[in-house]
Amino acid sequence: MTSPRLILGSHNKLLEIDLTKKAFTTVSISNEERKLYLGGKGLAIYYLYKKMDLSCDPLGEDNIIAIFGGVMVGTGAPNSSRFAAVTKSPLTGLIVSSSCGGSFAFFLKSVGYDGVIIKGQAKEPTYLSITENGVSFNSASKIWGKDIFETQELLEAKNKGNLVIGPAGENRVLYANVASGHRFFGRGGIGAVFGAKNLKAIVVEKGSFRIKPKKEKKYMKIKRKAIKYINRNEYTSDLYRNYGTNAGFRICNEKKILPVRNFTKGMSEKASELYGERLKSEFYKKYSSCRNCAILCGHKGMFNGKLIQAPEYETTSLFGSNLEIYDAEKIAEWNEICSRLGLDTISISVTLAYAIEANEKNLFSFPLKFGSPEGVSEILYDIAYRKGIGEELALGTKRLAEKYGGKGFAMNIKGLEFSGYDPRGCWGQGLSYSVANRGACHLSASLFTLEAFFNFLKGESKRAKAQFVYYMENLFSAINSLQLCIFTSYAFMLEAPIAKYPPKIFLKIFISYFPRITQKVLDISIYSKLFETVTGIKQSSRDFLKAGERIHILERYMNTLIGVSRIDDTLPERFLNEGRESDKKKKVVPLEEMQEKYYKIRGYSRNGVPTAKVMKKLGIEEGFQPKPKRIKERIVSLVFTILGRAMKTLSTIDSNIKQEIRSWPTNFKILFNVDNYETSLGLLKNKKGVLNPQKIPEKQADLVITFRTIDAAFELMTAQKGIHHAYASNAIKVKGDTQIAMSLIRCLNITETYLFPRIIAKRIMRKIPTINLMKRYIVRIYLYLFSIPFNI
Amino acid sequence: MKEYFEFQNKTKILAGKKALENLPSEFDNFRVKRPIILTDRGVNKAGLVDKVIKACGGADVIFPAIIDDIPQDSSTEEVNKIAEIYNEKKCDGIIAIGGGSVIDTAKGVNILVSEKGKDLKEFAGAERLKRPLRPLFVIPTTAGTGSEVTAVAVIKDDKSATKMLFTSRYLMPDVAVIDPRMTITLPAYITALTAMDALTHAIEAYTCLQKNLFSDVYAWKAIELISKNIVELVKNGKDKERRLEMAIAATMAGVAFSNSMVGLVHSLGHAAGAVAKIPHGVAMNIFLPHVLKFNYEEIKEELKELLLPLAGEEIYVKTEEKERARKFIEKIEELQERLNELIKLPKTLKEAGVKEEQLEEIAEKAINDGSLTLNPKDVTKEEALRILMKAYE
Numbered sequence A: 001m002t003s004p005r006l007i008l009g010s011h012n013k014l015l016e017i018d019l020t021k022k023a024f025t026t027v028s029i030s031n032e033e034r035k036l037y038l039g040g041k042g043l044a045i046y047y048l049y050k051k052m053d054l055s056c057d058p059l060g061e062d063n064i065i066a067i068f069g070g071v072m073v074g075t076g077a078p079n080s081s082r083f084a085a086v087t088k089s090p091l092t093g094l095i096v097s098s099s100c101g102g103s104f105a106f107f108l109k110s111v112g113y114d115g116v117i118i119k120g121q122a123k124e125p126t127y128l129s130i131t132e133n134g135v136s137f138n139s140a141s142k143i144w145g146k147d148i149f150e151t152q153e154l155l156e157a158k159n160k161g162n163l164v165i166g167p168a169g170e171n172r173v174l175y176a177n178v179a180s181g182h183r184f185f186g187r188g189g190i191g192a193v194f195g196a197k198n199l200k201a202i203v204v205e206k207g208s209f210r211i212k213p214k215k216e217k218k219y220m221k222i223k224r225k226a227i228k229y230i231n232r233n234e235y236t237s238d239l240y241r242n243y244g245t246n247a248g249f250r251i252c253n254e255k256k257i258l259p260v261r262n263f264t265k266g267m268s269e270k271a272s273e274l275y276g277e278r279l280k281s282e283f284y285k286k287y288s289s290c291r292n293c294a295i296l297c298g299h300k301g302m303f304n305g306k307l308i309q310a311p312e313y314e315t316t317s318l319f320g321s322n323l324e325i326y327d328a329e330k331i332a333e334w335n336e337i338c339s340r341l342g343l344d345t346i347s348i349s350v351t352l353a354y355a356i357e358a359n360e361k362n363l364f365s366f367p368l369k370f371g372s373p374e375g376v377s378e379i380l381y382d383i384a385y386r387k388g389i390g391e392e393l394a395l396g397t398k399r400l401a402e403k404y405g406g407k408g409f410a411m412n413i414k415g416l417e418f419s420g421y422d423p424r425g426c427w428g429q430g431l432s433y434s435v436a437n438r439g440a441c442h443l444s445a446s447l448f449t450l451e452a453f454f455n456f457l458k459g460e461s462k463r464a465k466a467q468f469v470y471y472m473e474n475l476f477s478a479i480n481s482l483q484l485c486i487f488t489s490y491a492f493m494l495e496a497p498i499a500k501y502p503p504k505i506f507l508k509i510f511i512s513y514f515p516r517i518t519q520k521v522l523d524i525s526i527y528s529k530l531f532e533t534v535t536g537i538k539q540s541s542r543d544f545l546k547a548g549e550r551i552h553i554l555e556r557y558m559n560t561l562i563g564v565s566r567i568d569d570t571l572p573e574r575f576l577n578e579g580r581e582s583d584k585k586k587k588v589v590p591l592e593e594m595q596e597k598y599y600k601i602r603g604y605s606r607n608g609v610p611t612a613k614v615m616k617k618l619g620i621e622e623g624f625q626p627k628p629k630r631i632k633e634r635i636v637s638l639v640f641t642i643l644g645r646a647m648k649t650l651s652t653i654d655s656n657i658k659q660e661i662r663s664w665p666t667n668f669k670i671l672f673n674v675d676n677y678e679t680s681l682g683l684l685k686n687k688k689g690v691l692n693p694q695k696i697p698e699k700q701a702d703l704v705i706t707f708r709t710i711d712a713a714f715e716l717m718t719a720q721k722g723i724h725h726a727y728a729s730n731a732i733k734v735k736g737d738t739q740i741a742m743s744l745i746r747c748l749n750i751t752e753t754y755l756f757p758r759i760i761a762k763r764i765m766r767k768i769p770t771i772n773l774m775k776r777y778i779v780r781i782y783l784y785l786f787s788i789p790f791n792i
Numbered sequence B: 001m002k003e004y005f006e007f008q009n010k011t012k013i014l015a016g017k018k019a020l021e022n023l024p025s026e027f028d029n030f031r032v033k034r035p036i037i038l039t040d041r042g043v044n045k046a047g048l049v050d051k052v053i054k055a056c057g058g059a060d061v062i063f064p065a066i067i068d069d070i071p072q073d074s075s076t077e078e079v080n081k082i083a084e085i086y087n088e089k090k091c092d093g094i095i096a097i098g099g100g101s102v103i104d105t106a107k108g109v110n111i112l113v114s115e116k117g118k119d120l121k122e123f124a125g126a127e128r129l130k131r132p133l134r135p136l137f138v139i140p141t142t143a144g145t146g147s148e149v150t151a152v153a154v155i156k157d158d159k160s161a162t163k164m165l166f167t168s169r170y171l172m173p174d175v176a177v178i179d180p181r182m183t184i185t186l187p188a189y190i191t192a193l194t195a196m197d198a199l200t201h202a203i204e205a206y207t208c209l210q211k212n213l214f215s216d217v218y219a220w221k222a223i224e225l226i227s228k229n230i231v232e233l234v235k236n237g238k239d240k241e242r243r244l245e246m247a248i249a250a251t252m253a254g255v256a257f258s259n260s261m262v263g264l265v266h267s268l269g270h271a272a273g274a275v276a277k278i279p280h281g282v283a284m285n286i287f288l289p290h291v292l293k294f295n296y297e298e299i300k301e302e303l304k305e306l307l308l309p310l311a312g313e314e315i316y317v318k319t320e321e322k323e324r325a326r327k328f329i330e331k332i333e334e335l336q337e338r339l340n341e342l343i344k345l346p347k348t349l350k351e352a353g354v355k356e357e358q359l360e361e362i363a364e365k366a367i368n369d370g371s372l373t374l375n376p377k378d379v380t381k382e383e384a385l386r387i388l389m390k391a392y393e
């Protein structure tokens, strides 16, 4: 090895590798980009936004994998070895970012690079070796087909940086992962993207570059503080360090948010078998964590007489309680098999749960049973090698449910399977799942920690949830770009004096009732100071959070360009309509309202697309965007209110309307809305046959009448045009029963006859309903004096 | 009657008052989120781009770039430049606001960005495109060329200084928006010239070899609407009703000739444009009656019929059957006269600034023009020259 070469601050160099051409080049990052997107996940997303055709086939040649470390890699700061991979996911078709704690990024930096970009597609199975002198493209014919541990051994990867896929990745199982040592890019099928590129592995030899923070003295001070906080915080120094992420098992069971029997129960009597406390006392033998970790949540344990990696909470809960198998040794064994084959334990176990339930419901023939470990190991191999039924299971829950039915219990969002927190007991987590960029991911905002772990927010409440999903998403995006392990946030946030010293009840009240103020005063400055002292680029806590927001929004925006919109931001029916067995009140997640608020805070349009305004504010890009027509919207919304109240009254006093309504089913829900605008009028036919104006989410409406433009709605609502005219000029779309729609139009005409003078009515109606003059006047006066102003 | 023919118009047409306001729902239909706007200075200065953007209020789109310096003649250099911006800004659709050159430029850009090509020349000629292109929304600001519905584009190659012709069904725009607000500010002279262009499209579509029953219907109605509105609009351009009808007529004429092609008027017009730089519409206006006379024997039955939409029922009925074709040409000449009186629209090549010694070259070019193929009568160079002489003074 040559004598050490010093990198002062951040190196700002990326290695771009083209597998098709077997070529590589170096790309530089500017300080400006560094400040805006930090590194890790952020810069990787930014890079893909610039360079990738978002419409590409995830398993095709045009997909790009960006694997970037952050500025902390190699500084020796606590939990600083983590790095991110971003690509287009074959499982979701959307952008997926994943974080890993192996030593790949550390080695990569030692040869002078912050990240690698993989483009193209190799013709033959290939593995790459990276040294200070560049990249060599080697045939992987001898290691293709080997499992992850064997491959690592054959490549003598122990003391090298490495990224390796197993058979699942080679065979393009849509949720195949990528290993770096014994840590993984777990989610979203990045391993399948490697496989599709014929890329078996990347190894990096140790190089001679070393990092020296720009402001070293200050940096050392911050680092010491960071370690002090970690060693003092209950979660990082005790619960996670001792029990690993399985510390959450007991908590989740007690809070009834444990996934049990494909998310139907919320808790289990037998759960204590899998509590972290038990795993520690019976199995854990030593730490086995990410590189440079000061928290040490990872463990190795003696299971079945073998010292192997202990499963994480997601694995124990989803292979365990969710399949009703409370056998830690079995779960550890499956975990080990998944690690070898390269399967994401979350997606696969949730897919098994779906298949078992689908079999119970006679939708899909599947031999496994809840509560029985029989056949699980075998099926893991079948999936990785895509044999027999494994061929289909390799596609994940979304595709299975599309083919066989049972979407309501196919536990995924946007194609990504759920992790182990039942949102019916932590509504904020439900919101977070629904809007998370990569799908049903618990790490996007981890609201369950605030709701169930720290008890800052009441789980079954909507209060402050939108605000904290927003805040935590920003914070986590920033931390994942710095990049440190997000578990440091427990210590850094909660051990700072502002959160540590006031009585907890104070904090609780503030968080719940003054969320935005609380967010302003919460101290997360360790992160921004680490960035600043290493790079020498000025950064306040606000800048740091804003960078997180920028990264989150850009990722969302990319997804909307691919096709995500509001309808995709949802939860499986099970969480919206079915109560848990353990909950007498059978509560479900009231998603709509929280989501509406969240969209507003985020600066999303009604359809869930980031507006040009927010993109500009965050410095993502400048673009022209037409301004919404707010005045017209207000007027339309006012007339909606008037119409709603008038129809309510008339549905009790006008015999013609009553008769019309009689033919509609009880609980029939009608919705008038306007494309691209928020305003709407919902009408519900209640048991007494009265039409009640109320908010109705589009998904729940039986009949939807949509105005294509706000201008058309305005013309109709201000009686410049009649409904027939609007229909003839394609201004309205009707979704639902046309017979009831016709009946509704007749009701509208009658209502308008009461509301408007004859001269207007004549203009907008083909034929005016005959109503006795006296009655017309009396009712009109009643409507305008009582019904409309006072809603009586 | 012809034994077999084809007819296609895939372009969705949004026409009428407030037509622009419906654009957002078309963006949704085509899943377009980042359309680039292409236009020219004049259109932008007249505030028409703002009108379009404003009308789209509330839509989930961002316009990453507005290119407003497209020159009169669409050229490869311009197309390359815009395609680069399109890619760099990750656009996913094109909105063309303008006349023929803007629309043709947009079509050229669309070829490059959709085929991921580098050189437009590779795609020149007939049916060289292999797959559907990116969504193209066209908002014409002149009522003339009909490019908003046609499957062709003409783009100048800067290197060889020749015009390249592109034809492919994939070039047909996806949506055309005909909104009277877009043509209301058009000056009288341009109004007349573009209307004559459209009228020529319709008449040639109805009289040339590839005509068919579908294109006939479009051509017929176009002639009726143009004839009804042209003079009045030249006198008073602020009449929204007429503007709309004229714009619709131009689009109809576009649909007609896109399917049945054009003939000798266009051959001469293209040649005169290339040699003497006279505007297309002016050339159409000058050559139309001369060509009708030249083709007379072959097309008199069609002209007889067309007297009805051109001159109205009364004149049609009053004119004796065998006189109707002549009457048709007479009426065209009358119109020519009228426009000349009102706004000095040139009636002769001389008035249009063509030099006598250029006629030879024009004739030469004209007989090699592709559109001659479908003219009902063959034309020799001498015949072409004779027509040109007649049109000269």
Ligand code: SF4
Pocket (backbone or CB within 6 Å): A079, A101, A288, A289, A290, A293, A294, A295, A296, A297, A298, A485, A486, A487
């Ligand atoms: S706390 Fe756990 S996940 Fe985080 S860096 Fe340490 S071992 Fe890795």
